[in-house]
Amino acid sequence: MRTNYRVNSGVRFQMLSKDQLQELFEGVLHVLEYTGLDVHHDEARDILKKAGAWVDGLRVRIPSYLIKRSLEMAPRSFTVFARDGNPKHDIHIGPGRAHFGPGPTCPNFIDVETLERRPYVKDDVPIVAKMVDALPNIDFCESLGTVSDVHHELGATYEFAGMFPNTSKPIVAWSYSWDDSADIHKIAVAEAGGQEAFEKRPNYIHYCEPLSPLVSTFEAMDKLVFAARHRVPLIFTPCPLAGGTGPVTAAGMIIQAAAESWMGLTVAQAIQPGLPFIMGGVLSVLDMNSMILAYGAPELSLMMAGITELAHYVGLPVWQTGGCTDSKTLDEQAAIEGSLSCFFSALTAGDLCHDVGYTESAMTGSVFQLAMMDEAIGYSRRITRGIEVNEDTLAVDVIRNVGPNGHYLYEKHTHRYYKTEFWYPNLCDRRNFEEWSEMGRMTMRDRVVARVQDILASHQPSPIKPETEKVIREVLEAAEDRVKEEA
Amino acid sequence: MSTIYERLSTVIIEGNEEKVPKLVQKGLDEGLVPKDILDKGLIVGMNEVGARFKRGDMFVPEVLMSAKSMQAGLEVLRPHLIASGAKLIGKIVMGTVKGDLHDICKNLVGMMCEGAGFELIDLGFNVEPEKFVEAIKEYQPDIVGMSALLTTTMRAMGYTIKAIEEAGLRDKVKIMVGGAPVDAEFAERIGADGYGSNAPSGAELAKRLVGAA
Structure with a gap:
């Protein structure tokens, strides 16, 4: 037995001190109380006013006690469930748990046959979902694109309808408005077995995006109200660009993004106390040469680590970002930027790390980048799992048994641990030169392409219920009728 | 019902150091030809081990356990091989x-x-x-x-x-x-x-x- 023995399970990473985090926290409270945000949604402003906020035209300022109360109400830990009841696909959000998945809404996609960049289409959705379902280190699903070949208001409906049957990993659902949010919800609820069953075991997360600086748009608020009313776990994530739509400094960026996110938190908790709420957002720099939002910048990882620490300091899970790149192709830049941001994100234990598979600064989604990052995430996870220290792992007796000039390959101890102590790559090559040569001298890029094509040819996701298939058909028909009527 | 040869290959692949010599003995007791026990049982198992290793389906410690169980089987088999005049490869x-x-x-x-x-x-x-x-x-x-x-x-x-x-x-x-x-x-x-x-x-x-x- 050990007494007064402290265990560090896994690698610890801490950037900001408690004093610094408190200072950031107070900065957010100050912005919300004295500057406030413009909220372009009448009902949301009424809800905020009733809750104790000060409303002056569009501008809403929130007293700090109300923010603190809302933070208090939102859970730090909760579970999002696999639609098919497969416990391996459940996501348990809580301290020390980092999860990874793609991002939404890229206009382009790398075609899986031709490897060429082209507009994202409806048929790409099942491909992304299947890849997510098969890749061992990808935990949740987004589509990596905006569907371009359907009516412009129905992209998100078709997107969800395409993802849901092709992965049982929880989906983070992006949408345009109330109507398509309702389409999505109908499908998810059908599979869950009704609204009540869904509330007990939510199988997707709703995603809303306010505008920087300091605007809660009508659409973002309307979607938030929908999610809160239906008790759908919620992500509310702004995307300020340092030096453009946010302050140039990392600390200022963190404060503004948190203020934007917590406006959503306050509305959500006023409607549905205890609603699982994941704060954002995506923080990076406006590159002053190319004027792009840099997805491969070190400042992205740094600012994301800062906002993750702030989120955890106040007891909220965070929408992390990583596995993305500014590169246009699957090359060394893509590997460096993607891998480093995955590793850094894993170190922070940011709860849901998205945008894995973004290339060309979020202009092009790529399942090849996604598959390559699956390897980087596996690698990172082996490191963050840390070193286990106990009687058995100390191996003092085994060392005695083997003695000088022996070897450990026959030891039961070796057999017990070699599969769990070591990480085995799926893509990185460790063969000697001759074998590598015999196998066709494949590069990382070749192996990624082969793995993607292999998964797409062979992987079978678990099916949805037949009644849900029917609901999907009905939802799509009704949605088509809706946009025809509007026209 | 699988034959002794099939079971021998299976326990070789599993690397079961205890079962291999017992099965070899059982084969001898049942009057099987020692060379057949080697060629149709043990070596068939080891060939499969080699193939699986090459494909990346087996790891070195597992291969070694198979080899070790093969040795344990040979301990029992060797005197009979020699007595029967069979030649190793x-x-x-x-x-x-x-x-x-x-x-x-x-x-x-x-x-x-x-x-x-x-x-x-x-x-x-x-x-x-x-x-x-x-x-x-x-x-x-x-x-x-x-x-x-x-x-x-x-x-x-x-x-x-x-x-x-x-x-x-x-x-x-x-x-x-x-x-x-x-x-x-x-x-x-x-x-x-x-x-x-x-x-x-x-x-x-x-x-x-x-x-x-």
Whole structure:
């Protein structure tokens, strides 16, 4: 037995001190109380006013006690469930748990046959979902694109309808408005077995995006109200660009993004106390040469680590970002930027790390980048799992048994641990030169392409219920009728 | 109901050190031909182990357990093989060359070769060229295997081959080399007959050298 023995399970990473985090926290409270945000949604402003906020035209300022109360109400830990009841696909959000998945809404996609960049289409959705379902280190699903070949208001409906049957990993659902949010919800609820069953075991997360600086748009608020009313776990994530739509400094960026996110938190908790709420957002720099939002910048990882620490300091899970790149192709830049941001994100234990598979600064989604990052995430996870220290792992007796000039390959101890102590790559090559040569001298890029094509040819996701298939058909028909009527 | 041969291959693949000798004994008790137990049971299992390793479906510690269980089976089988006049597929003399004290790799290759059905004479490590020459004269092996772990000691492989040539024994044996710093080009340069990049491929090579693969 050990007494007064402290265990560090896994690698610890801490950037900001408690004093610094408190200072950031107070900065957010100050912005919300004295500057406030413009909220372009009448009902949301009424809800905020009733809750104790000060409303002056569009501008809403929130007293700090109300923010603190809302933070208090939102859970730090909760579970999002696999639609098919497969416990391996459940996501348990809580301290020390980092999860990874793609991002939404890229206009382009790398075609899986031709490897060429082209507009994202409806048929790409099942491909992304299947890849997510098969890749061992990808935990949740987004589509990596905006569907371009359907009516412009129905992209998100078709997107969800395409993802849901092709992965049982929880989906983070992006949408345009109330109507398509309702389409999505109908499908998810059908599979869950009704609204009540869904509330007990939510199988997707709703995603809303306010505008920087300091605007809660009508659409973002309307979607938030929908999610809160239906008790759908919620992500509310702004995307300020340092030096453009946010302050140039990392600390200022963190404060503004948190203020934007917590406006959503306050509305959500006023409607549905205890609603699982994941704060954002995506923080990076406006590159002053190319004027792009840099997805491969070190400042992205740094600012994301800062906002993750702030989120955890106040007891909220965070929408992390990583596995993305500014590169246009699957090359060394893509590997460096993607891998480093995955590793850094894993170190922070940011709860849901998205945008894995973004290339060309979020202009092009790529399942090849996604598959390559699956390897980087596996690698990172082996490191963050840390070193286990106990009687058995100390191996003092085994060392005695083997003695000088022996070897450990026959030891039961070796057999017990070699599969769990070591990480085995799926893509990185460790063969000697001759074998590598015999196998066709494949590069990382070749192996990624082969793995993607292999998964797409062979992987079978678990099916949805037949009644849900029917609901999907009905939802799509009704949605088509809706946009025809509007026209 | 699977045959004893099938069950033997299965327990070899599983690396079950206890069950293999028991099953061999059971086969002998039931009057099976010792050579058949070897060829249709044990070696079939080891061949599958080699194939799975090559595909990446088995790991080295598992392969070694299979080889170890193969050895345990051979312990029981060997006297009966000899009594029945059956021949093993070949004889190998093996050692780590002069100046090199590392013998893990050589031991692994040795085990795999035994698993493949060879008779093994292990000369140990830090073996002088003359020792190799004497062993060839004494045991008349089909193959001489040499291993080195260090770039500083791999040259001793060349000297050893030279000593074997000078003793007029080079055409009596096939020579295979291996070890971390060794590659196919080096093997060719020093006049070896083959190079194995890991333990299972070393055993494969040995089989090829005696025309058994």
